[in-house]
Amino acid sequence: MKKSVLIAKNLTLGYFSGKSKKPVLKNLSFQLFENELTCLLGPNGVGKSTLVKSILGQLPTWEGELSLNGKLIDTFSNLELSKQLSVVLSEPVFPGNMTVGQLVALGRIPHTGWTGRLDNHDRGLIENALYLTKMESLKDERLVEISDGQRQKAMIARALAQDGKVMVLDEPTAHLDLVNRYQIMHLLRDIASKQGKSILVVTHDLEIALETADRLLLLNESLPLISGLPEDLVLTGQLDRLLPGEEFQFNIEKGKIEQKNIDSEVILKGNQTIAFWVKKALQKANIRRLNAPIFITEGDFTLIYLEKEFHRIGDLIDFLGES
C-alpha cells in the first residue's frame, strides 16, 4: 500500500461575494501519495486554482476535510505549513539581480533564524536541490541572464530546498516551449520517485501529463472528480469527459486529442502515414467529398487526382478550392 500524504474528504470550497456564499467545488475526495507525481487537469474556471489555494492554506474549507500528514490544513500556521509544503507558480516573478544560488537559498527561509543565516545542513540541501534540477553550473548566474525554462527550474530547485513532503505546482510550464515542458515534467517525475516527495501539478498539457503522471485528477463542471492511473482513464474512455461537446475526442491509438472525424468521403490510396496527413489537411480546408480517389506514390511524393499530379498538399488544396 502506498502511503497517502494529502487527503481530501468530501471537500467543499468557495468564495464569499458580499453576503452570499458562492461554492466553486463540491464534495471533492482524493488523495496524494508519497513518491507519486499527480497531475490535476480540467478546463479553465472549473476551480483548479481554488483547490490549490486551499491546499496552500490560503482558503478555509467550508465542509469536509483536507489534511496533510494526518493534520487538518486549516489548523496549520503559515510557518508550520511552509515546512511541509512548497509551491511553484506559473507567473514569472523574479528579481533580476538575484543569482540562481541565492534564489534557491530563499527556500530555506522557513527553517532559518531571523537573519536567515544558513548552516551546513541548509547548504547541503541547497546543493542537492541544484544537483537534482541540473542547475549547478548556473549557480552564480543572475536570474536576468538565464532563460525562462531555466528560471522555472530554479524555482523548482527553490521549492525542493524548502524540503517539504509535498510540492504543489500551479501550471509551472504555462509560459514555456514544448521541449522545456517535457524536460520539467520528467524532472518532476524523477524527483517524486527518487526523493520520496508527493508532487501535484496543475496543467493543461494532457499529452505530457499522460506520459509522465503516476495519477491523474480530472475536474469537470457538474461531474464528480475522477481520479486514477492515466492508462485506466484512457481505456475506460473517461478522458473524454475533459472534452465537453461533440467536436473533439481523445484518440486512444495516438494518445492525443483531435477533431472528431466528420464523415469524410475522401478516399486515399497509398502510404498510410501520408494519407493521414493529407486527410487532416483536407479536413481543415473543409473538403469532405471528392469525385475520385487520390492516389499517393511514395519516393518522389506525388498525389494524383483526376490524372493531375501534385507534389505538395498545398497545391492540391488550391486546385480543389478553385474547382
Place this chain on the structure above:
Amino acid sequence: MKNSRQILLFFLLVLVLVFSFLLNISLGSVSIYPNEIFEGLFANSWLKNSHAQIILNYRLPKALVAVLAGVGLSLSGLQMQTFFRNPLAGPFVLGISSGAGLGVAILMLAGSAFGIAALSGGMSAWAIVGAGTLGAGLVMVLVSLVAWRIQDSMTLLIIGLMFGSAVSAIVSVLSYFSGADALKLFTVWSMGSLGGLNWSQVSVLSLVVVVGIMPIIISVKSYNAMLLGERYAKSMGVNPTYLRWMMIISTGLLAGSITAFCGPIAFVGIAVPHLARMIWKSADHRVLFPASAIIGSILLLLCDAASQLPGSAQMLPINAVTSLVGAPIVIGLVLRKNFSKEF
C-alpha cells in the same frame, strides 16, 4: 568571490561617507578646514570663537540631520519598493509626507486664513514639528484603517496615492485663502531644510529614526521572501499582513519624523535603493538595507554641501537640490535597458 567584493564596497563607501561628512561641515559661508575641526573637536582649541559656534551649534547638527534623513528616507524607499514590488514606490506613496504637509499647512495657513494672527507670528520650531508629526500620524492611521480591510498590496498603493492627492488639495485650498506672509512661510518649509535644528531636536529625531529602523531589522528575512511576490512569500511562512504593519510603522516613523523636522525631501527615497542595487549588484536585503543607508547619507551630505554655494552666504533649498540630482538619476535608471528586469 562575490562576498569579498561586497565587503570591499562597504569599506570604500564608509570611507566616502566619512569624507562627505568632513566636506559637509567644512564648507559654508566661512570655510573651516578639517584639521581645525579635528583640533577643535578633540582638543577644544579653535582658531576663532565664532568657528566653535558655527561648527558645534550649526554645522554639526545639520550634518547629523543630513545623515539621519538620508538613512531614514532611503530605508523607507527600499521597504516600499520591495513590499509593493514597484520600482517607483517611495516613502511618500502612502501619503505620509502630504500628511505632514497638511499638519504644517494647518498650523501656518489656517491661522491666517481664519484671521487668527497670533499663530503666524511667534511660531516655534517645535510647533512645526508637532504639527507635521500629527499630520503624518493622522494620514498613517487613516491608511492603516483602510489597510486593515484590504488584502492586496497594490490597492494599498493606490489608496496611499489617493490620500496624498486629497490631502494636497486641502493644502491648496488653505494656501488660496491664506495671507502672503503665511504663504511664504509655508512655501519655505515645503522647500525643505536640514539646518536650523538644535541639539535637543536632533536627539529626538535620532531616537525616532533608531526606533523606526527596528521593524526593518526584525523583518529583514521576510523582505527577502517578498522579492518573489506575496504568494511565494506566504508559501515560505511569511505573513504579509504582519509585514505590512511593520512597513507602515517603520516608514511612518522614519519618513513622518524626517518630513516633520526637515520638510519634504524628494527623490532620495526613490533613487537611493536603486543606486544600492546597481552598485552592490545584489537583491539581498541584508546587503541592501545597510547599503542604502550609507548611500542615502552620502547623497544628502553632498547635496547639502552643494546647496551651500561655497563662498556665499546664500543657500539653495535642499528639496530643490535633491530633485536636481535625483531626477537625472531616476531618468537614467529608467532609460537603462534592463532596469525593469534587474529590479
